[in-house]
Amino acid sequence: MIDLKSKKPIIISGPCSAETLEQTLATAKALxxxxxxxxxxxxxxxxxxxxxxxxxxxxxxxxWLVEVKRTTGLAVATEVANAKHVEAALKYGVDLLWIGARTxxxxxxxxxxxxAIGGADVTVLVKNPMNxxxxxxxxxxxxxxKCGVKKLGLIHRGFSGYGSSNYRNTPMWHMPLEIMKxxxxxxxxCDPSHICGxxxxxxxxxQQAADLNFNGLMLESHIAxxxxxxxAKQQVTPQRLIxxxxxxxxxxxxxxxxxxxxxxxxxxxxxxxLDNEILKLLSKRMEAAxxxxxxxxxxxxxxxxxxxxNQIVERTLARADELGLSPQFLKIILEAIHIESIDxxxx
Ligand code: PEP
Ligand code: MN
Numbered sequence: 001m002i003d004l005k006s007k008k009p010i011i012i013s014g015p016c017s018a019e020t021l022e023q024t025l026a027t028a029k030a031l032x033x034x035x036x037x038x039x040x041x042x043x044x045x046x047x048x049x050x051x052x053x054x055x056x057x058x059x060x061x062x063x064w065l066v067e068v069k070r071t072t073g074l075a076v077a078t079e080v081a082n083a084k085h086v087e088a089a090l091k092y093g094v095d096l097l098w099i100g101a102r103t104x105x106x107x108x109x110x111x112x113x114x115x116a117i118g119g120a121d122v123t124v125l126v127k128n129p130m131n132x133x134x135x136x137x138x139x140x141x142x143x144x145x146k147c148g149v150k151k152l153g154l155i156h157r158g159f160s161g162y163g164s165s166n167y168r169n170t171p172m173w174h175m176p177l178e179i180m181k182x183x184x185x186x187x188x189x190c191d192p193s194h195i196c197g198x199x200x201x202x203x204x205x206x207q208q209a210a211d212l213n214f215n216g217l218m219l220e221s222h223i224a225x226x227x228x229x230x231x232a233k234q235q236v237t238p239q240r241l242i243x244x245x246x247x248x249x250x251x252x253x254x255x256x257x258x259x260x261x262x263x264x265x266x267x268x269x270x271x272x273x274l275d276n277e278i279l280k281l282l283s284k285r286m287e288a289a290x291x292x293x294x295x296x297x298x299x300x301x302x303x304x305x306x307x308x309x310n311q312i313v314e315r316t317l318a319r320a321d322e323l324g325l326s327p328q329f330l331k332i333i334l335e336a337i338h339i340e341s342i343d344x345x346x347x
Contacts, residue, residue, distance in 0.1 A: 001075045001095040001096060001122075001123055001151075002038050002039065002075055004123065004151075004153055004187040004215060004216070005187050005215060008215055008216065008250060009210065009214075009215065009216040009217060009248075009250055010038045010039070010187070010189070010215055010216030011036055011037045011038050011039075011216055011217055011219070011245065012037075012038065012039040012040075012041050012077060012096075012189065012216065012217070012218040012219075013031055013037045013039075013040070013041060013217075013218070013219045013220070013221045013238075013241055014027060014028065014031065014037075014040045014041035014042045014077075014220070014221060015027050015041075015042050015043075015220060015221065015222040015223075015228065015235065016042075016043055016046075016193075016220050016222070016228060016230045016231035016234075016235060017042065017043040017044075017046055017054065017056055017057075017228070017229055017230045017231075018042035018043065018044055018056075018057060018061040018064050018065070018078075019054075019057070019228070019229045021064045021067070023222070023223055023224070024042055024061070024064045024065070024067075024068060025064070025067060025068060025071065026223045027042075027221060027222055027223040027238065028040050028068040028071070028072050028074060029071070029072060030223065030237075030238035030239070031072075031074070031221060031238050031241070032072035032073065032074050034238060034241075034242045036241075036242055036245050037074065037241075038074070038075065038216075039074060039075045039076070039077050039095070039096055040065075040068050040069075040072070040074040040075070040076050040077065041076075041077045041078070041098075041218060041220075042061075042064075042065065042068075042076075042077075042078060043056055043078060043079050043230070044056050044057060044058060044059070044061045044062060044065075044078045044079070044085075044089075045058060045078075045079060045080070045081060045085050046079075046230055047079075047081060047100055047102045047103070048230070053230070054229040054230055059088045062078075062088060062089065062091075062092040062094070063092065065078065065092065065094060066092055066093065069093070069095075075095040075096060076094055076095055076096070077094065077095065077096035077097070077098060077125075078094055078097065078098075079097070079098050079099070079100045079103075080097045080098075080099065080103075080113055081099070081100060081102075081103045081109060081113065082109065082112055082113065082116075083112050083113065083115070083116035085113075086113055086116035086117055087116060089122075090117075090120050090122065094122070095122065095123065096122065096123040096124070096125065097117070097122055097123070097124050097125075098124070098125040098126070098127060098155060098218075099113060099124065099125070099126045099127060099140065100127055101127045101128060101129060101130045101157055101169075101194075102130060104126055104127055104128065104129040104130075104136065104137060104140045105129040105130050105131060105136065107136075107139065107140075107143070110139075110140045110143050110144070111143055113144075114143040114144045114146070114147040114149065115147050117144065117147065117148075117149050118147050118148050118149075119147075119148035119149075119150075120149075121151075122149075122151070123151040123152075123153065124144055124149050124151065124152055124153070125152075125153045125154065125155050125189065126140045126141050126144065126152070126153070126154055126155065127154075127155040127156075127157050127191070128154070128155070128156055128157060128158075128159065128175065128176070128179075129159075130159065130160045130169075131159060131160070132159040132172055132175055134175055134178050134179055134182075137154070137175075137179055138179060138182055138183065141154070141183060141186070152186055153186050153187040153188065153189065153215075154176070154179060154183070154186055154187070154188040154189065155188070155189045155190070155191050155218055156171070156175070156176040156188065156189070156190050156191065156195075156209075156214070157169060157191040157194040157195060158170055158171050158172070158191075158194060158195035159171075159172050159175065166201060167195055167196060167197065167201065168194065168195065168196060168197025168198070168234070169194055169195050169197070170195075171195050171205065171208070173208070173212065176188060176190070176212070176214075177212065180213075187215040187216070188214050188215055189214060189215060189216050189217060189218050190205065190206070190208075190209030190214045190216075190217055190218070191217070191218040191219070192205035192206050192209070192217065192219060193218070193219055193220040193231070193234045193235065194220075194231075194234070196234055197231075197233060197234050198233050198234055199225075199233070199234060199235075199236055199240075202219065202234075202236065202244055203244055203247055203248070206219070206244065206245075206248045207247075207248050207249065210248050210249060210250045210251070211251070213253065217245075217248075219236070219241060219244070220234060220235045220236070221235060221236055221237065221238050221240075221241040222235040222236075222237070223237065223238065224237075225237060282337070285337070285341075286340060286341065286344050289340075289341040289344045289345055290344050290345065292345060293344060293345025293346065296345065303342055303345045303346065304342065309338060312334070313331070313334055316330055316334060317330055317331070
């Protein structure tokens with residue numbers, strides 16, 4: 001099995017599900033021939049949202065992965081969700097196991113999987129849980145490490161949300177950034193396929209991952225995506241996958257160029273000075289909020305004045321264009337200020 005930190009980017013690709021021996025081998029061959037893929041993925045046990053959907057071929061498809069390995073030389077990966085899956089996958093020499101988002105959400109399942117893997121020589125990647133809970137994600141990694149799993153890594157596949165969005169699962173990039181900070185030694189992959197749920201967003205999300213120092217990508221690819229038995233909308237042909245990979249730029253982590261270092265230091269100086277001013281202004285703003293809180297209290301007036309706040313938000317958002325700031329960003333900033341302001345008025 002390839003060391004996941006030995007080069008960058010590492011590409012894990014293959015169909016959402018291993019549907020038939022032919023589909024599995026044809027997809028694997030096209031991906032291997034491209035020379036761009038390091039690990040072949042295919043789901044054997046599929047966690048589906050509703051019953052009656054294709055739930056994977058189960059153990060009978062494991063020999064297909066063995067055949068992929070024999071004919072292409074690619075390392076092979078599949079998802080495991082319980083001890084039986086682990087035993088079967090290990091029996092067939094699967095190189096890399098991943099724990100799916102639904103499983104990571106359940107500590108009982110993670111514990112069962114961790115105990116079944118134990119000290120086996122296999123790489124295990126942990127997808128983030130469905131819900132945006134970094135502790136749960138971190139906890140799953142800890143359970144595996146405690147049971148003796150040595151080669152560990154992470155997969156960011158986005159978080160489920162409510163309502164319509166361009167994403168199937170919202171990326172919430174601050175979540176992978178937080179887990180990178182906590183577990184800096186673990187390789188982390190981005191799974192744009194499950195974040196997007198469609199083909200159009202894959203390039204942008206892949207580029208974002210490259211820019212945020214991910215170690216590589218897990219992307220679903222299928223020899224005939226439109227006919228796929230699961231996740232048809234988000235899968236791409238091996239050829240399209242290569243075009244997609246060609247379009248993603250993986251930049252260096254730093255540069256020795258003196259000119260670059262000088263300009264960078266200068267610009268960082270500007271940022272540090274501006275941050276300092278912003279913080280001083282915020283401090284003054286909160287002092288003003290405390291004074292308002294005091295006179296409201298003296299006059300027996302309630303803290304929340306919804307109309308006044310609506311006016312501030314409206315006035316500020318109307319200036320978004322002129323300020324060159326996105327309304328979404330301004331909203332987040334204003335909300336944070338408002339929450340703190342209300343808190344300070346209670347003093
Ligand atoms: C998958 O990789 O096909 C899969 C089911 O992933 P997730 O657990 O991220 O939904
Ligand atoms: Mn899938």
